[in-house]
Structures are given as C-alpha cells and as structure tokens.
Amino acid sequence: MTSKKSATPKNKSGKSKTDKSKTGSGKADRSGAEEPRSDRAAIPAARRPEPPARPDPVEVAVSPAIGAGDRARLLDGTHHAPHSVLGAHPVGGEVAFRAFRPYAQAVTVLSGDLRAELHDDGAGFFSGLLPLTDVPAYRLLVTYDGTVHETEDAYRFLPTLGELDLHLIGEGRHEQLWRALGAHVTTHQGVTGTRFAVWAPNALGVRVAGTFNFWDAGGFPMRSLGSSGVWELFVPGVGEGELYKFEITRPDGSRTLRADPLARRTEVPPATSSVVHASHHEWGDAEWLARRADTPVEQAPFSVYEVHLPSWRPGLTYRQLAEQLPAYVTEMGFTHVELMPVAEHPFGGSWGYQVTGFYAPTARLGTPDDFKYLVDRLHQAGVGVLMDWVPAHFPRDAWALAEFDGRPLYEHHDPMRAAHPDWGTLEFDFGRREVRNFLVANAVYWCEEFHIDGLRVDAVASMLYLDYSREPGQWTPNEHGGRENLDAVAFLQEMNATVYRRCPGVVTIAEESTAWDGVTRPTHHRGPSGFGGLGFGLKWNMGWMHDSLQYMSHEPVHRSYHHGEMTFSMVYAYSENYVLPISHDEVVHGKRSLVSKMPGDWWQQRANLRAYLGFMWAHPGKQLLFMGQEFAQGAEWSEAHGPDWWLLDPAYGAEADHRGVRDLVRDLNAVYRATPALWQRDTDPAGFRWITGDAAEDNVFAFLRHDAEGNPLLAVSHLAPVVRHDYRIGVPEDVPAWVEVLNSDAGRYGGSDVANPDAVKPEPQAWHGQPASIRLTLPPLATVWLRPA
Template identity: 45%
Template sequence: MSNFTDLDAYLFGQGTHYDIYKKLGAHRGKQGKESGYYFDVWAPHASRVAVIGEFNDWDETRNYMQRVEPESHGIFETFIPNVKEGQLYKYLIYTEDGTKLYKADPYATYAEVRPGTASRIYDNTKFKWTDNAWMKQRKAAKNFWEQPLAIYEVHPGSWKRHPRPENDGFYSYKEFAHSLTEYVLDMGYTHVELMGIAEYPFDGSWGYQVTGYYAPTSRYGTPDDFMYLINYLHKNGIGVILDWVPAHFPKDAHGLADFDGRPLYEYPDPKKGEHPDWGTKIFNYGKPEVKNFLIGSALQWVEHYHIDGLRVDAVASMLYLDYGKKPGQWIPNEHGGNENLEAIEFFKHINTLIRGRNPGAVMIAEESTAWPKITGDVENGGLNFSYKWNMGWMHDFIDYMKLDPYFRKDNHNKMTFAMSYNEAERYILVLSHDEVVHLKGSMLAKMPGLEVDKYKNLMAGYAFMMGHPGKKLLFMGQEFAQGTEWSEARELDWYVLDNPNHRHVARMFKELLHIYRQYPAMYEQDVSWAGFEWINANDSYRSIFSFVRKAKNGKNNLLFVINMTPMKYDDYRVGVPENKRFRLLLDSENKEFGGEGGIIPETCTPIHEECDGREYSIGFSMAPYQIAIFVY
C-alpha cells in the first residue's frame, strides 16, 4: 500500500495539498508488521531514484524507489524497515542521460550540521506543546493592526556566543530560549523576529539562501529543541516571527537547483529563472507543485511550529520580472509588462490561505518599491499581506539622521513625508540588519557629531521612530548603540554596556518600549490620521518636531517634542490641542539617560497664548537633542 494516495497526487498536482509536508519526505510508518520509514520524493524527470544512507551503508543499489501511480505526477516512493531516528540519508537521482545526482531531501525536517549536506531522519511529531493559552489568544485576536507590535530582530548565532569551542560556541535553541526571553521581557518588545532558521549551508548568507525549507537549522539543535524555544517564548507572552525566503534559492549541488537533472523548482528559462546579481535560482510560481512546496513550507512553520507570522523576504524581486536585470536579461509577461503575474497570484493565494486558516497570524512583506495595495484586500486588487516594511520611511529617516544638524533644516521634509502616504498601507517602521552591514556601519556610527552628541542623536532618532505611526522593528545590538557593524561570525558587543553612554541609550529605548506598550495612543490608530496630529511639522529652522498621538477613547493622549540639533532654547513654547494639564512622561535630560538633570516641570499647565496655530500653549526650556513626552 502506497503512502502517497491518488488524492494526494491530485491535490499536489493542483497546488492545493496543504498538508504536503506530512506526505513527501521521510515519515515513520508500517508495512504489515514491519516498522520503518516511507520515503517520498518528487522527481518527474528522473529515470531512476534510490535512497542511500547510514541505514544501508550508503549502498546505491539496495533501496530503489518506485514511481507512484499515476506516473505522470513524478512521485517516487519506497518503504525501508528498521530505519533509526537520527540516521543520515540522501536521494540518489539518475538523470535522463544517466548522470548521478546526490540530493538532500527537499521536505526533510532535519539536516546534518554544515559543512555536511545530508538530510537526517527525524520524527518531529512528538513534542508536547504547552502554549495553549497563547494559541487561543492568537486565534481570538481581532483587528491585529490595533495591537502593539514592537519587534526585536535577532540572528540566534550571533546574539550571544559561548567561549567553548564545541558547536562553534553557538547557544542551543534551549539556552537561547531562556536568555532571549529574559532580555526581551525586560526591554519590553512584544515579538522577536528570527533570522536564519530554515536550513542553509553558508553562514555568510545569514539564512537567506535556503536549502531546507522544512527544517529548522541544525546549528542550534533538533526540531524539538526549536519547538521548545517557540513554546517557551509563547508561555512568556512573546510572539515569534520567522524570516521566510520564497524569492530564490542557491545553486548548491545538494539543493533544489536542477533537482532531477532538469529545472524543476525553478523557471526553465534563465532569463526568468535566475538572479544575475545574486547567483541564485528563482522559483517557478506558475507550476502547481512548486507553489505547493512553498505553501506547505509556510503552513508548516505557522501550524506545526506555532510561528505567529512570516516576514517574506525580497517581495519586490518576485513581483518584477526585470528586478536586478538589464535589458535583454528578462522576459516580459503575456501583456508585455514587467509584472510577474504568477507571483502576484501566488501571494494572493498564500496570504489569504495562511491568514484564513490561522487567525491572528501575520504575513509581512519586505517590499522596497511603490507597488500598490501590498496590504490591500484581494477583492480590491491587493496582495493581502498583513503589513509592509516601510522602506521609504527608513531611507528618509537614515538620510536625515546622518546629516550634520546644521543641514537638517534643509531636509526637514525627509522626516515628515511618510505621513503623506501613511494611510496607503499598514506599515512597520524598520531599522533592520540590512542597515548595519556591507560597510554601512552601525546606527551609532551613522550619527554626526562628537562622541556624546552621537548618542544623543541616536536617542532622539529612536524617540521619533517610536512616536511615529507604524509598528516597530529594531535589529539586535542597535538598542544599546553597538558601535561596530554587525557580523554573523561573532556575538554582539555586549561589553560596551560597561560604558555609561551605551547604558543610557539602552535605558532610553527600554523606556520608549514600555511607554509604547502602556499607552494605546501609540498603536491603536496607526493607519489613520485619527491617531496622529502634527503640532508643528514645519519648524525646519529649529529642526524641532512636535506631534500628538491619540487613543480611540481620547484618553491618555501623548505629546512628543523632539529637538534634532545641539541648540538650547530657554523659552521654547509649543501649542497644545487642549487646555488640560500635561504630565511629563519622559525627559531625556534625566540623569538615567545621561542628561544633566530634569529641566522640565513634572506638570505643565497651558496658558492662553497662541502658538503653532493653537489657542493654548505650554513653555519650558529645551536642551540640545532633548526629547520630551507628555501625557494628557
């Protein structure tokens, strides 16, 4: 009796076998009274396929696979008794011309630690989850865009390292779970976003050139260890988002490229199936079985591993046929345009499916162009992502913050422009790993001025980011102003926290995170002007920004005033929207943030004096680079 049924074959051929990861790959089973493992692989162009591994001494003739009826679907299967968990294996694929290919299992749940490239037998169905409360809460969540979302982007292999040499000094998933949870809870993030989880061969790719779309990387432990990490984070109220890379895959010999001797997972024409700049292959989004492979991967992470959302990498490269290509290197679509119509339909399908089957789970697009309706409904021509990374805001923000303060007055609009399109999508404001690599330097290194000014600049920038509409993401190390550029080969520079300047930035960002989570005004109405109001968007000469964030019920609204220059103003005055008491919530001049001591009264009562077009105003001394946040 075959493990892969006629119904499985039909659904797979339609691209709608949503539990395909339970069928293809290696799965525990029985034939008669014998226990063992079924092996199923899709290789339609192969002339013959065999399973080789530790259980048969890598004998290439002992375990040939049979084509499953109907043969046209190209599924090969065999059952091997007495296979033990943990044993290594590969598929030996004979191509049409007799060439031998030694391939890892595309659907493997576990892999050999690099530089090894074999798959590893593993039953990932044994873990006992205890995060029921979290999962019920996730399922019941409504209007997720009205909830706080502050993401800590983390690369597990370089967050912290052990001095011990074994396993390259990596923290295991379990060790990482405890250290990371303690830190995230203390800082006040709502979610972590994990880089480099799906198995990949080259450390320097950071996990963005994947060979194992169904396997948590073995660098840090087993799939059960990975589930322990997710379970532990959930039990402590922390959500988990995973980087997911359906845009391309590497050409490694053991991977997906030319899997059965011909292009299978990739488009056959190199003009459509390869990225010239990246040296990688592009998935064939028009082939049902390939779409099913990717959809199954996404569903496994969300449903089997309880992941709360996927950050989809390089969306723009999927949407545009000419992305990163010169004239003559790409093929127009059937209408003569540069849109990849198959990728567009793929996104509509997968986003609707993931979000429909898993209420509360989010799909996030890393999309760097002005493609419309990324987060729009499918019925209205949208792609139905939950959120879009706001790359435009990020570029403008960094361009502004890098400027000498003297020149900021001429670039004031870089900080205000994002509000002109804020209602177009549901955005996440991001300062990600991409901004602190490839000789771009750290966030601190981008700041102008002398040493102390750099830290104050960064604090002011973070305050603007946290106050601005949109959910938040910050890459690890930047919360304490790491001075060096990030590298995957070493741990973060935690030692800099011995320096008070770095501690001050960390305390400031922690305080901003806790304010963000405590006050609904900071997140409830991110996508509407009802939740935001400029007090003065045009104070370019002084480079001071003042604005209000509003709660739906009108209570505990927040007033932000941020000075982006080293100038002091003894008689600064700001207009206020209401004649009510304004209680000081945060003053960057407090000594805990490296200031000289608070200079703003704990409570400011407006006077009847026009300012910023308002009938009432409050006044106080404004220090260089000062941040003042009031609640009213």
C-alpha cells in the same frame, strides 16, 4: 527444474545465525533513544532456553527469473515500478518470490514454519516459485559475507500515499505537503519503518540511499506513483536518526545524489545529508495561541527585536538560548522577536538567506524539537515569534534543489528568468503549481508545526518585477506587455490567503522596497493598478528608514535644508500598514552601526540616537530594532562574534554610555505598551495630527497621537544641540495640564538632564492652529513625550 538446498544458513560453530537488522542492534541511535533488543539477548546465557527446532527446508521451484528488461532497469536505477516485479506475486496458482539484494550470497523466505531459500539468479537477483495459494506475510533472511540479516521485504507493501494526497499534489493544493512527502517514521500494514516520498517528475528512476543501506542505493529503488511525479518507498526497520539522500537518474542517464527537499531535519553543515525525524515535543503555549488572534496586529502594540540566533550569544544552542533570550526580551519590553532565517543553509555567511532546507531548522543550534522548545519558552514568556522566510530564491548547490531531477524543476525553465542577477542564485518558478505548492505549504508548515506567529517575507520586490536588477534585453514582458511578474503576484496572494485562513493570529510582513500598490490590501480588493491586494498584514517602510537616517546623518546646522526627509513619510503613512525597520541591513557592509551614523562627538552621537529612537517609537507604524542597536553598539554587526555585550559591563564605565541607551529603549517600550495612543490607531489617519511639521529653522517636529477614545500623547523632537526655553507648542484646549512621561535627555540615559519637571498648563493663546498653547523647555538633541496630567 527444482533444487533442494538447506534453508538455514550456518555460522562457523554450526549454529544458526541470529538475524538482527541495523535498527535492532541494541545500540543507541542518534536521538539518544535506546533501540530495541531481542528478549533472548537480555537473558543470561546459562538460563537461555534452547531455540525451537528449525523446520526442514521445502523444495523451491525456481521461477522464471526477472526479465532482461526489468533486470536492466533495476540495475541502472531506471525502473518506475519495482514493486511490480519484486516481492511476492501470485503466478498460475502458486506464488513467485523475487528479491534484488546486491552483494547477497543467499536469500531465504521465512513465513511461519516455512523456510525456503530462493535461487540465485546472479547480479543480486533471487527468485523462487512456492506452492502457495495466497501471498503470505513473510520476511527475508539475507546472507552476506560474514553476516545474516532478517528483515521485512520493502517490496511486499502497498503504497503509503493515497489517491487524495496524489490528487492534491498534482493540483498544487496540498496545504500540508510535508505530511505526504519527505521521510516519515510510520507503521504501515502492521510494520514499523520509514516512508520516503519525493517529487521528481523528470527522473528516469529514483532510489534511496542512507546509513541503513551503507549508502548503496542499488537495492532500494522507489516506485513512481503515476502522473503525480512522486516516487515512494516504505523501508521497514528504518527509524529516527538515520541519514539519507535520494539517488536520482537524470533524463540523460547520469545520476545525482540529492538531499530531500522536504527533509525536516538535516546534518550539521557543511555535511549535507537529510535525517529521518519524528517530533516528540509537547507544547505548553496553549494560552498564548488561544489569545493570539484577539486583537488585529495593526491595532496592537508591536515592538520587534530582530535577532540572528547563531550570533546573539555565540555558541549557545536552541535550548540554551531558551534560557536567556526570553528573559532579555521581556526585560527590554519588546513584544516580539524576529529571527533571521532559521531554515537550513550551507553557508553561515549568508545569514540564512540562501536556503537549501526549507523545511528544516538549521542543525547548527540543535534539533527541530530544540527549536520548538525555544519558541515554546518565548510564548510562555509572552513574546511573539516572527521569522524571516525566503521564498524568492535558492542557491545552486549540486546536492540541493538546482536542476533537482536533471532538468529545471524548482527554478524557471527560462535561464533569464531563473538566474537571480544580484545573488548568483536561482529564482523559483512561481508559475508551476507544484513549486507554488512547495512554498505555500512551507509557509503553513512553520506556522502550524513550529507555532510561528509571523513570517517576514524577504526580497518581495525582487519577486514582483520581471526587470528587477535586469537591463533591457535581459527580461521578457508579461502577457500584457508589463514588467510585473504575474506568477509571483498570484503566488504571494495564495500564500497570504492560505496562511491567514489556516493560522488565526499569524501576521505576514513584506520587505518590499518599492511603491507597489496594495501590498497590505486584502487579496480580493482591487486597486487602481487592476491587481488585487497582495494580502500581507504589514509592510516594512523602507522609505521612512532611508529618509530619516539620511536626515539624522547631517550635522544639525544643515538639517533645516533636509527637514522634509523627516516629514515626508506622513504623506503616505496610511497607504499601507507599516513597520519602521532599523534592521540588520542598515548596520553591515560599511553602513556603520546606528549610533555611528549620527554626527558630532560621542555625547552628541548618543544624544542624536536617543532622540531618533524617541521619534521612531512615537511615529505611526510598528517598530523593529536589530540587536546591538538597543545599547548603541559602535561597531558594525559581525555574524562571527555578535553584539559587543562587554560594552554593558560596569567595569567599562557603561552606565552613562551604553547602559543609558539600553535603559531608554526599555522605557520606550514600557511607555509605548502602556499608551494605546501610540499603537491603537497606527493605520487610521484620525490617530495622528501634526502640531508643527515645518519648524525647519528650529529643527523641531511636534505631533499628537490619539487612541480610540481620543486620549492624546504629545511628541516633540528637537534635533538641534541647543536648549530652547519657553518654546511655544500649540495644544488642544480640553487638556488642563501636560506632564512629561519620557525625556530622552534624562540624566539616567546619559543626557544633560534638561527637563520640564512640573506639570505644564496651557495658555489661552492660539498657536500652530490649536486653540491653546504651552511653553516648554526643549532639551538639546532630544525627544520629549507628554500626556495629560
């Protein structure tokens, strides 16, 4: 059977309709870039040349329509191989063309001078058999009610993913997974468009929906790439800024519309669509990256300012933050900033710790390139960038990862293992290689694509223990009968080993609140527990934080009974590579701000705080301070309004109050960075020596720090509200004189200005186990640092 039809659709004037795809309309896309227009549209009408004459339509032999089974699966969204029936295929010495275009009135094949209208098979299916020996390059002219589109046929293209990508994905070893999955603007077989790929092994079918097809996924089924579980489709003409999601047909036949797990850009919450993205940022931090790995982090100064970007200065974008944050951090002398989670999250009140877009910086503050700009500017200012990373769990939002393809996929298949008991979220299945790959590649992604210098891994303890926050009967022991999550151990080891191998100079930091052995031990070194080390570079010292704050909360008259809370940390100080954290967790949910934890009146509270910070900066380990605490903010932190910057306004009379504490923190950092004794041997017991750790009745702690050449710094903390004159402190005999280099009681910090203004010479009187001693005036509630004159 044959049919003769005109192959050229007409508009009401009788002229041929000009076809334009959505991306060729000449309108600006969401990125602000001008989309291409046809040359004809740019020529004034009076001077436009007449279009060439259309060739006569050819006779089209109607090919056998798509079989009933394939037809039903395409309509139901359950077809695994749409390219095998759609597109152009040699058939018996001719070429069969088949298209599935729901709501189309006509479909015409265009190839050179050839124009052939396909037969309408009903329900959006069109087909035709043309007398061609080979499959030509062709386009489709699709007529809808009131409009005509000329477009490439998505089903004439070969897969965009190769065998190596699929093999690595199947093995769980694709270390740049984001380059294979997700949405990528690319040129494929000479045509520009976007490649979509998603892992959904349990799906009966996957289709892609977005602004480019008016959110109707019917005509955009993806193909399954074998046993990999990956579905792929190259859509010509789709460019940057288009919104999209994946429509997944679950094993029970129901459908769900899901955001892309590897989307590199998202809509601004509460909207949930993924956004096609291509980066155009040109980095300017080559010098920073080149020297980043020169010194191991445990032997380098490392003073961290923790920041919640949305509330540091509320209302600022990434680019506006880039104009203010580097200058402030540099002025304060911190070596690094640590950003609370920046990966996309639907609920701002989670502070970023319930992530749905693991590969996308939150759109609340700008685009991914805007975030790169912020990191770049920090690096150019000499500031390292750490970020909180949350691989322990994810929320249950129905448009995100939970039961992504209709069955537990990213979460554990055992409901008891999947449900996180504390946060109402789901735990990742660390034993599934593809899930482990998703997370390991994500860690690499932030370091390679965004030049992040370190990952602080959240909630490590909740990952390591099967019985974490669970009662008996709510968890199942591991294969050895123990409570350790062996899958999580293997994941953390692989993540750390991969990041350190691929990204020189990057540090990983564990928020681990238990006594797990070997958190910062290399993965190939086994400890007494039989496990290899987890491979982190640093670990938060939660014990020091808890004990020291507990001591400081007591009235000075009671502190002698709690003296060991300040000294116990040195019993285990060298078991791991530690960071001393005063983080956001300590100044929220009724815990009060740091200064408000201190006893006494307002003067004493500030004096206690200053003395505590001096003790902290001298103690072995790196330092971390949360924003607002550097100027003694009195209120708890709120993500709604951020730090109380008005407290620093001179009109408030802040010079002696909040500005004094801020100036102390700035000077602590300045002296710290200039004094290798305070950081060079943080993980070496030879770098520390107690002078007196048992002066409980006096509330005094004194110790020496030494650098690699043996140069000392003497730190004395006096945590009683009295002045002690001629207080004798033992010192080495080889230092001719000591001078104050920092005194937290200085008047410019808001203190009483009790000091040792002159050099203090040792006396040949042995004291505190030292061959000589000095007599100091100890200010009230203060820490004093001295160094050789």
